[in-house]
Amino acid sequence: MLQISAFKRVVIWGVCFIGLLFAMPNAFYPRVERHNDAAKAIEAGDTSPETAADYAAWPNWLPSTIVNLGLDLRGGAHLLGEVQVEDVYEARVEALWPDVRDALRPLRATVGTIRLQDSAPGELRVRISQPEGMEAALEAVRDLAQPVASVTAAGATDLDVRAEGDVIVVTLSEAERLATDERTLRQSLEIIRRRVDEVGTREPTIQRQGERRILIQVPGLGSAEELKALIGTTAQLGFHPVVGRTSNPDQDPGLRNEVLPSIDEEGVYYIIEKLPVVTGEELTDAQPAFDQNGRPAVNFRFNPHGARKFGDYTAENIGSPFAIVLDGEVISAPVIQDHIPGGSGIITGNFTVEDSTQLAVLLRAGALPAEMTFLEERTIGPELGQDSIEAGRIACIVAFIAVLAFMAASYGLFGMIANVALLINVGLIFGLLSVIGATLTLPGIAGIVLTIGMAVDANVLVFERIKEELKTAKGPARAIELGYEKALSAILDANITTFITAVILFVMGSGPVRGFSITLALGIITSVFTAIYVTRLMIVMWFQRKRPKTIEV
Known part of the structure; x- marks a missing residue:
């Protein structure tokens, strides 16, 4: 009771x-x-x-x-961004050219000369001088295809290869595009989360909305512009061979080259090779530092694979300049004075302490795989x-x-x-x-x-x-x-x-x-x-x- x-x-x-x-x-x-x-x-x-x-x-x-x-x-700040996955398609197809060229070289007697053609975004077009060898050429290029890394696309390959007259056209398959979309969104979410966490904000909301959109809400942040500056920067870092310098931004750089402006030197443009020797994806760490003159800089270190490529390139190109490119601008173009083993170095430029700290944060967090366009922004x-x-x-x-x-x-x-x-x-x-x-x-x-x-x-x-x-x-x-x-x-x-x-x-x-x-x-x-x-x-x-x-x- x-x-x-x-x-x-x-x-x-x-x-x-x-x-x-x-x-x-x-x-x-x-x-x-x-x-x-x-x-x-x-x-x-x-x-x-x-x-x-x-x-x-x-x-x-x-x-x-x-x-x-x-x-x-x-x-705080509220952003709704859309990931431009088409950028990934384009970069992926452009990177196929060396492999396609190497696959066709043993067939020179059959296909004749091999020339890269101007292509639409997301396409790789290669012309051969002997169209009668097209079947052999298509077979060789199709051998480059890999299975799509997706459970829902079992048995599919990542490349579509077809002929248009004497031109081989290579594009990503539909299954690979869908798998790429998913990977790109996941990678973008993770990188944005790492960038926001580096700033030390409290309980941010970062989540996917729909197929290509990402919602970002960061309480306590000053403004949406501040958040856009952090999120919107792609931090695409690359180390590119330098072909030459020019003062004309409209100069024809030649095939597989591009003209990029210099951050430090007003009116100076560099002609560089499009394909980098090493990319920011192979960075393992980046920290703000100061150079020997006491100016703000950023120390970096590559993973073993990147360190080996960087070391081999510097050993073979002593006396030649190479460009450090960040988001389409040359931030530094030093001359290689000696072999740089170990995969570490320093990025110098016209930085403030805040700039070097921000750049180190972006490089540590990694590069966004594709550009983001912001559809909605709000400051509360x-x-x-x-x-x-x-x-x-x-x-x-x-x-x-x-x-x-x-x-x-x-x-x-x-x-x-x-x-x-x-x-x-x-x-x-x-x-x-x-x-x-x-x-x-x-x-x-x-x-x-x-x-x-x-x-x-x-x-x-x-x-x-x-x-x-x-x-x-x-x-x-x-x-x-x-x-x-x-x-x-x-x-x-x-x-x-x-x-x-x-x-x-x-x-x-x-x-x-x-x-x-x-x-x-x-x-x-x-x-x-x-x-x-x-x-x-x-x-x-x-x-x-x-x-x-x-x-x-």
Whole structure:
């Protein structure tokens, strides 16, 4: 009869205490946030007095995990970009020319001379002087094709090879294009995530939308332009042989060459070979540094494959210039003075300290595989975010007051016990959000407000069931016990179905929908816990102390 073991009581109150303890730092949000930022700065080597003061603003023995605020609450930058996957097709097909040339060379007696022709983007066109050898040429080029690396394209190859008169036309197959699209989007997502993480922002949202689009939301960042500067830079680094210099940007560079401007030398253009000796993809590290003259620069290091190619090239081309090209501009064109083994070097140029740091970040994160065009950009100011927080706070307070007043008026003392459990419930929600590192958005606040209204449903079911049992002339202890037992199935059924809905919203939704589903799901868990265990324990403790002959619900 209304007995709860000491062990269960300790567990119930222990869970409530731990949950409220982890929720407590959110009541001192600015102070704890400064403490956490200072802790990271100290780990990075910052020993300034201001950092030490911020670190001491919150005791170390207390939890310091807080709920992360989303873009709509903190303010920040929002971008919707589209990846231009056609760039990848073009680069991939252009890179096939050396392989096609090498495959046709043994057939010179059959196909005659081999010449690269001007081609449309995504096509490689090669003319042979003896069309009667076309079948042999097509067979040789088709042997270059590889199976498509995709489960959905089993048996397909990556190249389509056909003849148009005396011209061999090579394009990517449809299956390879689809597989390339998927790889390009995945690679772009990962590189963008690494670039944003390098800046140290809190809880960015980076996710795919549709076939070619990527949504990027970074709370706390100054503006969309700042985010575009970080994301939009492709950081395509290459080390190219130099053919010559010119002051005419429209000069014909010759086949497989291009004219690129110099960053340091105004009006100077370099004619370089299109195919690089080494690319930025073979970099393993890049760090900001200073050259021998104390000017900002960037140290770099290649992987073993890139180091070998770089070392061989410098050994064979001593006295010749080579161009370091970043995103279509020559940032440096030094003359090779000696063999450079080991695969490490330094990039110098007209950099500031900020420029060299930014370049090192971009190079470490890797090159975007294709250009991104931004379809939508938005900057949400911190004032608007603060307005959203205030609106959410007002909504929570109004919901609280209304629910507390209704429960107290409807169920008296039992309603007041349910109100205390409701306060504990909200504290547990914030404790869980803090522990799992969730991001709270405006829809998430809506989920909490909804939870406040739903949290008392289980108590209403129990209290109404106790009323029914009291009408059958059972004693108060037995009525309370039966009320909880018989209401349990209805409570679980109602909350399980809502929890399933929250899970579906989380799996199928994105952005704000997920924020709503997380707080809704956590609210259901804490509501069931407080209704079944916390309110029951409080009623049992009251009943055992007062021993009333009758009760009024």
